[in-house]
Amino acid sequence: MINKIKNLININLFKLGYRISKVNNTHKLFKLHKYKDYQEYKDTQEHYNKKKIKHVWADELNLKKICDFILTNVKTPIIKGLFHGARNGFEQNFILSNIPNSEIIGTDISETASDFKNSIVWDFHKVNAPVWLFILKKI
Numbered sequence: 001m002i003n004k005i006k007n008l009i010n011i012n013l014f015k016l017g018y019r020i021s022k023v024n025n026t027h028k029l030f031k032l033h034k035y036k037d038y039q040e041y042k043d044t045q046e047h048y049n050k051k052k053i054k055h056v057w058a059d060e061l062n063l064k065k066i067c068d069f070i071l072t073n074v075k076t077p078i079i080k081g082l083f084h085g086a087r088n089g090f091e092q093n094f095i096l097s098n099i100p101n102s103e104i105i106g107t108d109i110s111e112t113a114s115d116f117k118n119s120i121v122w123d124f125h126k127v128n129a130p131v132w133l134f135i136l137k138k139i
Helices: 002-014 038-051 060-073 090-098 111-115 129-138
Strands: 079-084 102-108 119-121
Touching (some): 038 111, 102 111
Parallel strands (some): 102 119
16 A cells, blocks of 8 residues: 555656655665576566566766767777667667767667667677677677
Protein backbone atom coordinates (compact mmCIF):
# COMPACT_ATOMS: atom_id res chain seq x y z
CA MET A 1 0.00 0.00 0.00
CA ILE A 2 2.82 2.40 0.90
CA ASN A 3 4.50 1.67 -2.45
CA LYS A 4 1.30 2.46 -4.36
CA ILE A 5 0.96 5.79 -2.56
CA LYS A 6 4.65 6.57 -3.14
CA ASN A 7 4.30 5.71 -6.84
CA LEU A 8 1.25 7.96 -7.25
CA ILE A 9 3.05 10.83 -5.55
CA ASN A 10 6.20 10.20 -7.63
CA ILE A 11 4.24 10.28 -10.89
CA ASN A 12 3.09 13.81 -10.09
CA LEU A 13 6.36 14.99 -8.54
CA PHE A 14 8.32 13.69 -11.55
CA LYS A 15 6.50 16.19 -13.76
CA LEU A 16 8.07 18.91 -11.60
CA GLY A 17 11.51 17.30 -11.61
CA TYR A 18 11.31 15.68 -8.17
CA ARG A 19 10.82 12.21 -6.71
CA ILE A 20 10.64 10.42 -3.38
CA SER A 21 13.58 8.11 -2.72
CA LYS A 22 15.25 6.43 0.21
CA VAL A 23 18.07 8.23 1.94
CA ASN A 24 21.42 6.50 1.64
CA ASN A 25 22.81 6.75 5.14
CA THR A 26 25.38 3.98 4.65
CA HIS A 27 27.90 6.46 3.19
CA LYS A 28 28.58 3.94 0.40
CA LEU A 29 28.66 5.27 -3.14
CA PHE A 30 27.16 2.12 -4.61
CA LYS A 31 25.75 -1.26 -3.67
CA LEU A 32 27.03 -4.42 -5.33
CA HIS A 33 24.20 -6.92 -5.66
CA LYS A 34 25.13 -10.60 -5.50
CA TYR A 35 23.18 -12.90 -7.81
CA LYS A 36 22.70 -16.60 -7.19
CA ASP A 37 24.19 -17.42 -10.59
CA TYR A 38 24.65 -16.06 -14.11
CA GLN A 39 21.13 -17.07 -15.21
CA GLU A 40 19.52 -15.13 -12.36
CA TYR A 41 21.63 -12.10 -13.31
CA LYS A 42 20.65 -12.38 -16.99
CA ASP A 43 16.95 -12.93 -16.25
CA THR A 44 16.87 -9.96 -13.86
CA GLN A 45 18.61 -7.65 -16.33
CA GLU A 46 16.27 -8.67 -19.17
CA HIS A 47 13.18 -8.28 -16.98
CA TYR A 48 14.03 -4.74 -15.89
CA ASN A 49 15.21 -3.77 -19.37
CA LYS A 50 11.78 -4.63 -20.75
CA LYS A 51 9.95 -3.05 -17.81
CA LYS A 52 11.86 0.24 -18.27
CA ILE A 53 12.35 0.14 -22.05
CA LYS A 54 10.88 3.63 -22.56
CA HIS A 55 12.72 5.21 -19.62
CA VAL A 56 15.69 7.45 -20.31
CA TRP A 57 17.82 8.57 -17.36
CA ALA A 58 20.22 10.80 -19.28
CA ASP A 59 18.98 14.23 -20.27
CA GLU A 60 19.75 16.11 -23.45
CA LEU A 61 21.40 19.02 -21.61
CA ASN A 62 24.04 16.77 -20.02
CA LEU A 63 24.53 14.76 -23.20
CA LYS A 64 25.03 18.02 -25.12
CA LYS A 65 27.71 19.01 -22.59
CA ILE A 66 29.41 15.66 -23.15
CA CYS A 67 29.27 16.19 -26.92
CA ASP A 68 30.73 19.69 -26.56
CA PHE A 69 33.52 18.33 -24.34
CA ILE A 70 34.35 15.59 -26.84
CA LEU A 71 34.33 18.00 -29.79
CA THR A 72 36.60 20.41 -27.91
CA ASN A 73 39.05 17.89 -26.48
CA VAL A 74 39.20 14.87 -28.78
CA LYS A 75 41.19 15.64 -31.88
CA THR A 76 40.67 12.60 -34.08
CA PRO A 77 38.93 12.56 -37.46
CA ILE A 78 36.40 9.93 -36.31
CA ILE A 79 35.00 9.59 -32.78
CA LYS A 80 34.23 5.96 -31.93
CA GLY A 81 32.23 4.87 -28.91
CA LEU A 82 30.55 1.93 -27.26
CA PHE A 83 27.64 2.19 -24.80
CA HIS A 84 27.00 -0.86 -22.60
CA GLY A 85 23.53 -1.29 -21.12
CA ALA A 86 22.11 0.95 -23.82
CA ARG A 87 18.49 -0.16 -23.34
CA ASN A 88 16.63 1.85 -26.04
CA GLY A 89 19.68 3.51 -27.61
CA PHE A 90 18.77 7.07 -26.69
CA GLU A 91 22.25 8.13 -25.51
CA GLN A 92 24.26 6.73 -28.40
CA ASN A 93 21.81 8.04 -30.98
CA PHE A 94 21.78 11.50 -29.39
CA ILE A 95 25.57 11.62 -29.50
CA LEU A 96 25.62 10.27 -33.06
CA SER A 97 23.31 13.07 -34.13
CA ASN A 98 25.41 15.74 -32.37
CA ILE A 99 28.95 14.70 -33.25
CA PRO A 100 29.72 14.64 -36.96
CA ASN A 101 31.86 11.71 -38.12
CA SER A 102 31.10 9.62 -35.03
CA GLU A 103 30.69 5.86 -35.01
CA ILE A 104 28.87 4.68 -31.90
CA ILE A 105 27.03 1.48 -31.04
CA GLY A 106 25.19 0.32 -27.96
CA THR A 107 24.89 -3.11 -26.39
CA ASP A 108 22.27 -4.57 -24.11
CA ILE A 109 21.87 -8.07 -22.68
CA SER A 110 18.17 -8.10 -23.59
CA GLU A 111 17.00 -9.19 -27.04
CA THR A 112 15.15 -5.87 -27.22
CA ALA A 113 18.45 -4.25 -28.29
CA SER A 114 17.87 -5.57 -31.80
CA ASP A 115 14.74 -3.38 -32.00
CA PHE A 116 16.79 -0.18 -31.80
CA LYS A 117 19.04 1.56 -34.28
CA ASN A 118 22.80 1.23 -33.67
CA SER A 119 22.28 -1.41 -30.94
CA ILE A 120 23.19 -5.06 -30.64
CA VAL A 121 22.33 -7.80 -28.17
CA TRP A 122 25.39 -8.50 -26.03
CA ASP A 123 26.39 -9.09 -22.41
CA PHE A 124 29.10 -6.56 -21.56
CA HIS A 125 30.86 -9.14 -19.37
CA LYS A 126 31.96 -10.85 -22.58
CA VAL A 127 34.53 -9.11 -24.74
CA ASN A 128 33.47 -9.00 -28.38
CA ALA A 129 36.00 -6.65 -29.95
CA PRO A 130 35.97 -8.18 -33.49
CA VAL A 131 32.19 -7.83 -33.82
CA TRP A 132 32.14 -4.33 -32.28
CA LEU A 133 34.87 -3.17 -34.63
CA PHE A 134 33.07 -4.72 -37.61
CA ILE A 135 29.82 -2.97 -36.68
CA LEU A 136 31.62 0.35 -36.12
CA LYS A 137 33.06 0.06 -39.63
CA LYS A 138 29.54 -0.35 -41.05
CA ILE A 139 27.98 2.62 -39.24
